[in-house]
Amino acid sequence: MGDKSVKQPVLALKDFLTGSPPGTLCSVRLTGVAAGISVQFKVPVLNLYCTDEACEDFTQFDPNVSERTVHVNPDADIFISYRCRHCRRSQKTYALRITEAESFTLNEIVEARILKYGELPEVNLALTSRISKLIGQDRDFFYKGVKAECSGLGIAAFTYYRRVVENQKDRIFDEIIKVCKRLGVTGDIVAELEKAKKETQFTKAVGLIKSELPDSLKIDNHNPLTLLHDALSDSIHNASDEDCLALAQSIRVVLSKLAENLNFALQQKAELMGAVNLLLNRKNKNSSPEKPANGSTKTD
The missing domain is CATH 1.20.120 (Four Helix Bundle (Hemerythrin (Met), subunit A))
Structure with missing residues (x-):
């Protein structure tokens, strides 16, 4: 596939999605198979920063589908969408073009050329x-x-x-x-x-x-x-x-x-x-002398 005189790095799909800026065209390793003009591959779970107030941390984002089948003759333009597993509110969508694919069926690995058009929200490095x-x-x-x-x-x-x-x-x-x-x-x-x-x-x-x-x-x-x-x-x-x-x-x-x-x-x-005040209040409460009904202090 393409000119193989210069060896280019091949990224895992999850690394390509989370680490490559929009406009990047790269060789990407997919888990799946390519048959003729069709490519069937698994969509990975991603570790992304969630900006929702319930999270405000890196969490697992699940894809809307676990597997995709696309036709790459001549190109396949697709969207892959994700949702935060924890809050179920934050979403992330990637726009991709798959241009070529070559299958290594013994290992269920597909090497594809993928262009990242863009992503929404635009950046993953969130303003917390x-x-x-x-x-x-x-x-x-x-x-x-x-x-x-x-x-x-x-x-x-x-x-x-x-x-x-x-x-x-x-x-x-x-x-x-x-x-x-x-x-x-x-x-x-x-x-x-x-x-x-x-x-x-x-x-x-x-x-x-x-x-x-x-x-x-x-x-x-x-x-x-x-x-x-x-x-x-x-x-x-x-x-x-x-x-x-x-x-x-x-x-x-x-x-x-x-x-x-x-x-x-x-x-x-x-x-x-808060913990100190709670303990002091409990201590003071337990050490207070009991008062009989008439209001006088009870003594031995």
């Missing part, structure tokens, strides 16, 4: 409520960065993410300060954060912070502000688009994880205080 809260009014820039990243546009994605961090510097610092105060963190960290917040540039602001952040906010034992600083400090003037794409992905991942850690730290604190 936690990251949305952290970046405030720059949600649109963040979303454009995600779209650029999914399209493989490294310089554009990096530029959008850098703009989000610079614009929302004060908001990011405020959220960290709020968590530090809520956790009762001692030392100079809060004062340093408040001083750093007055700097106009994010990279200069982070340079003023010498104390350690709470462990609950760290990412793999690293300060998330330092990680963002390192990514944003790299000059992209002479960098390749591939290098910029890697930096952009790092910025998005760190921002998203920081948003999760901030939320989780506050939740943990609230749960801890």
